[in-house]
Amino acid sequence: xxxxxxxxxxxxxxxxxxxxxxxxxxxxxxxxxxxxxxxxxxxxxxxxxxxxxxxxxxxxxxxxxxxxxxxxxxxxxxxxxxxxxxxxxxxxxxxxxxxxxxxxxxxxxxxxxxxxxxxxxxxxxxxxxxxxxxxxxxxxxxxxxxxxxxxxxxxxxxxxxxxxxxxxxxxxxxxxxxxxxxxxxxxxxxxxxxxxxxxxxxxxxxxxxxxxx
Amino acid sequence: xxxxxxxxxxxxxxxxxxxxxxxxxxxxxxxxxxxxxxxxxxxxxxxxxxxxxxxxxxxxxxxxxxxxxxxxxxxxxxxxxxxxxxxxxxxxxxxxxxxxxxxxxxxxxxxxxxxxxxxxxxxxxxxxxxxxxxxxxxxxxxxxxxxxxxxxxxxxxxxxxxxxxxxxxxxxxxxxxxx
Numbered sequence: 001x002x003x004x005x006x007x008x009x010x011x012x013x014x015x016x017x018x019x020x021x022x023x024x025x026x027x028x029x030x031x032x033x034x035x036x037x038x039x040x041x042x043x044x045x046x047x048x049x050x051x052x053x054x055x056x057x058x059x060x061x062x063x064x065x066x067x068x069x070x071x072x073x074x075x076x077x078x079x080x081x082x083x084x085x086x087x088x089x090x091x092x093x094x095x096x097x098x099x100x101x102x103x104x105x106x107x108x109x110x111x112x113x114x115x116x117x118x119x120x121x122x123x124x125x126x127x128x129x130x131x132x133x134x135x136x137x138x139x140x141x142x143x144x145x146x147x148x149x150x151x152x153x154x155x156x157x158x159x160x161x162x163x164x165x166x167x168x169x170x171x172x173x174x175x176x177x178x179x180x181x182x183x184x185x186x187x188x189x190x191x192x193x194x195x196x197x198x199x200x201x202x203x204x205x206x207x208x209x210x211x212x213x
Numbered sequence: 214x215x216x217x218x219x220x221x222x223x224x225x226x227x228x229x230x231x232x233x234x235x236x237x238x239x240x241x242x243x244x245x246x247x248x249x250x251x252x253x254x255x256x257x258x259x260x261x262x263x264x265x266x267x268x269x270x271x272x273x274x275x276x277x278x279x280x281x282x283x284x285x286x287x288x289x290x291x292x293x294x295x296x297x298x299x300x301x302x303x304x305x306x307x308x309x310x311x312x313x314x315x316x317x318x319x320x321x322x323x324x325x326x327x328x329x330x331x332x333x334x335x336x337x338x339x340x341x342x343x344x345x346x347x348x349x350x351x352x353x354x355x356x357x358x359x360x361x362x363x364x365x366x367x368x369x370x371x372x373x374x375x376x377x378x379x380x381x382x383x384x385x386x387x388x389x390x391x392x
Contacts, residue, residue, distance in 0.1 A: 006267050007240040010274040016231030021278040083279045084292035088334065153276035155296040212300065213272070 023079050026148045030075070030171060033144025037137040037175045045133070045179045059183035062105065066188060067173040069098040070196065074167035078145065081160035082152040089159075099193070106186040124182040127191050134195025135202070137172035138165070142203060146210055154211050161207015162200050169199025216242045218364045222286035229277060240270050243290065246360070250294050253357060255301075269297045287364040291354060336383055344379030347372050352380075 018024075041047070054060045073095045080086050113121060124130075145164040154160035173192045182188065221239060228236030247266045255262065272293050280289050333353065337345040343365075350361035351372065362369045 001267070003244055003263060003267055003270070004241075006270060007237055007244075010240060010270065011233050011237035014228055014231060014233040014236045017229040017278050019282070025278075083281060083289070084276070084296060085284065085288045086292075151276065151278060153272070153279040153293060153296075155292055213276070 022082050022152060025151060026075065026079055026082065026145065029144035029146070029148030030141060030167065031144075032147070033141030033168065034171055034175055036140035036144075037172055038178075040137065040140070041175055041179050047178050048181050050181075051178060054181075057183075060177065062102070062185060063177050063180075063182075063188050063192070064174060066098050066102050067170050067177065067192065067196075070095065071167055071170035071174060073098075074163055074170050074200075077163040078160065078167050081154050081156060081163050082149060084153045084155045086154070086156060086159075099189070102185050102189045106184075106189050109185050121184045122186050122190065124184065124187045124191075126180065126182060127187070130176075130180065130182070130187075130191040131195035131198060134169060134173045134176055134192060135198045137176055138168040138195070138199035138202075141168035141171050142199065144168075149211055150213075153213065154207075157208040157211045158204050159207070160211055162204035164207070165203020166196060166200035168203070169196035172196075172199065216246070216363070217366050218285060218287050219366060221290070225277075225280060225286050226282055229280065229282070236274075240273065243270060243273065246290075246363075247294060249357075250291070250360070251298060255298060265297060265301055268301075269294050272297060285364065287356075287360070288354070291356060291360075295355070336386070337379075339386060340379050340382055343367075344375045344382070347375040348379045348383075351376055 048054060073091065076091055076094075077089055080089065080091075109121070110118060142165055145168060149160070149164070173196055176192075182191075221242060224235045224239035224242070228239055244266060247269050248262060251262050251265050255265070273290065276293070280286070337348060340348070346365060347361055347367075350356045350364060351358060356364065358369050358372050361367075362372045365372065367375075
């Protein structure tokens with residue numbers, strides 16, 4: 001096709017673009033995926049029976065603060081990498097804050113617990129399944145974010161994939177909290193983070209393939 | 214005469230507000246800019262270059278929501294142009310890079326480049342703003358002198374002088390071990 005004709009054709013469809021469309025589109029993809037993950041937790045895994053009581057306790061909010069702050073940091077990076085001129089990732093270091101805070105809590109916990117119970121506290125009841133469940137719950141959210149990216153323009157595909165995977169993992173962990181009864185900081189720091197990192201790894205592996213445009 | 218950053222940016226923003234005429238005007242102005250950009254970097258027939266130009270115009274159109282009104286338009290445009298060119302090389306189309314494909318690909322490696330970029334940013338931060346911007350445009354983003362001049366709204370000789378003085382100052386600083 002002749003370039004002038006192409007321009008005429010493209011210019012026949014110029015809807016106004018609202019501000020913050022990138023952020024909104026990412027939010028829609030994320031929430032749509034999270035609904036699927038949430039439904040899966042409710043139906044297949046079951047909401048923890050003591051959820052009402054747990055929501056008045058410290059452990060529940062410690063877990064949510066950790067996963068939600070990681071999710072926010074990862075989403076900020078995802079939104080940045082969704083633009084072609086993404087530039088430097090200035091806020092990457094913010095991710096370290098929730099990790100360090102949780103690690104600090106973990107140390108505090110260990111000090112207050114007799115060493116004989118450390119292993120039980122670290123492994124909890126569900127260390128074998130926790131990371132895999134977080135990873136599985138991340139997949140619908142990751143797919144939602146892939147949908148978001150269909151109109152966006154990432155140019156660093158591996159980094160964008162990793163950021164999207166990380167966001168999906170952290171948000172999946174947030175959803176998983178309504179099922180998971182674990183209470184110790186070192187459990188969350190290890191096994192939740194492992195699941196979240198696995199999701200980021202999947203994102204980094206698939207990014208270059210799935211995010212091309 | 215080539216369109217400059219302010220003009221292109223104005224048309225882009227007007228297009229984002231739904232003005233189809235300005236959007237068309239923008240795309241028409243981009244054609245010679247993109248042709249020049251690709252001819253300088255890829256060897257291939259006019260047809261292949263034109264395919265790439267068209268692909269980029271389509272991308273500029275379909276991905277226009279990703280333009281941030283507060284940032285430079287040419288930065289956004291050339292990021293898309295560069296991405297489309299690398300994608301084209303990777304798919305093994307008939308276009309061949311003239312030289313420096315490795316440079317283009319290496320710039321994709323995110324960790325190395327981001328840590329290197331931090332050093333570069335620190336160094337460039339010690340220079341006057343104009344010198345830093347022009348070094349960034351010509352030596353890091355890989356624009357030609359003419360493109361950088363258009364993007365910065367400067368004369369070409371001004372760009373050359375800024376880059377030259379800036380690099381000289383950097384050399385002095387590095388050799389002197391910094392301030």
